[in-house]
Amino acid sequence: MLVYLNGAFLPPGEACISPLDRGFLFGDGVYEVIPSYGGAFFLLDEHLERLGRSLAGIRIPEPRPEEGWPRLLERLLERNPGGDRSVYLQISRGAAPRDHAFPAGATPTVFAMVSPIVPTRPDPAEAGIAAITLPDQRWGRCDIKSVALLANVLARQQAVETGAVEAILLRDGVVTEGAASNVFAVHGDSVSTPPLGHAILPGITRQFLVDSLRGAGWDCREAPVSEEALRSADEIWVTSSTRELVPVTTLDGHPVGGGRGYPVWQRALGVFRRARDRSMGIRETGAAQ
Ligand SMILES: Cc1ncc(COP(=O)(O)O)c(C=O)c1O
Structure with a gap:
């Protein structure tokens, strides 16, 4: 299993986040869970639009991966082959000395991982x-x-x-x-x-x-x-x-x-x-x- 953290694909044990990350200290972040079936995302645009609204709602500037979110998330799926899977994508305001008010110039932390989906049984x-x-x-x-x-x-x-x-x-x-x-x-x-x-x-x-x-x-x-x-x-x-x-x-x-x-x-x-x-x-x- 490989996860994505701030530009790198890593084994989960090597993905390190600062204890001063505001996601950890304050729950100051947002997330998405995006399903994929047969290797293709379902309703990816809708999930990314909601991500944009959540980020705007808590005033975190949206990180723009160079290759774009769809390609980045596809690359994560490709590195974690398997059946139907979901991608968990979390963005926090980043690490900064602890103060409730927004820090100046913190870089958002971007983390993503893949989990299996157990399909609903039609029976x-x-x-x-x-x-x-x-x-x-x-x-x-x-x-x-x-x-x-x-x-x-x-x-x-x-x-x-x-x-x-x-x-x-x-x-x-x-x-x-x-x-x-x-x-x-x-x-x-x-x-x-x-x-x-x-x-x-x-x-x-x-x-x-x-x-x-x-x-x-x-x-x-x-x-x-x-x-x-x-x-x-x-x-x-x-x-x-x-x-x-x-x-x-x-x-x-x-x-x-x-x-x-x-x-x-x-x-x-x-x-x-x-x-x-x-x-x-x-x-x-x-x-x-
Ligand atoms: C509180 C809450 N409501 C609704 C949903 C369902 O949302 P979605 O269909 O976008 O997964 C979720 C999903 O985890 C949730 O956490």
Whole structure:
């Protein structure tokens, strides 16, 4: 395995970052997780655009690798061959004597690494995850993909300690998102997901799913999802770049939709995967109907 750090491809043990790096001291940085299938990135432009917005949001000047981000990230993939993989890309404000205010002239630290992706199983019996609900205790700019993830870490840990996988966060009586995912609720033939704004990350998978479903003629709404609507949903799904679209089996220990399974999810996964394959120029996989 080789990682990328500030212009060099190195074994992880040789990649050294200063203890004065503001990513380490303050969580003063942003990141992206970009999936690749069959060696090609999926929605790379969308991820890079969000990276630009996150950097602008915390006022780090965007580093411009000479060869450009796409080529740089491709080179990292080439050095880490394998199946489907994601690239984690993090940019911090850089190393400087510790002071909360921005240092003058610090050089941003650029770090990237590759991880395997375990694809969502199209078989409903194997696909689902348990979730719990928790109050959303994060800051007011969750649209910035900040590395300061302490509240998300604690929420996810609480989920794991109760035998669940994901925590679905609630603020002022409505769903915001998962600790590391966006949330969709299904009622009958209608699919809803919380609207964009400062309260949620504009998930790349979320937007792709919304567009794909609408393109296929579905009733897919970006509208507030109340706690009550979540609890009464026929199905709940969570989306993220590494997990695609995953159904929730139980919410706070109660079977979602009375435990009748997730037929709508199965159709939605088919729509999502066909749209994904089309957008990547791949012939239909037939992995999901
Ligand atoms: C808090 C949060 N919301 C949503 C998502 C999903 O975003 P994306 O689909 O761009 O991976 C993530 C991804 O890790 C996340 O951490």
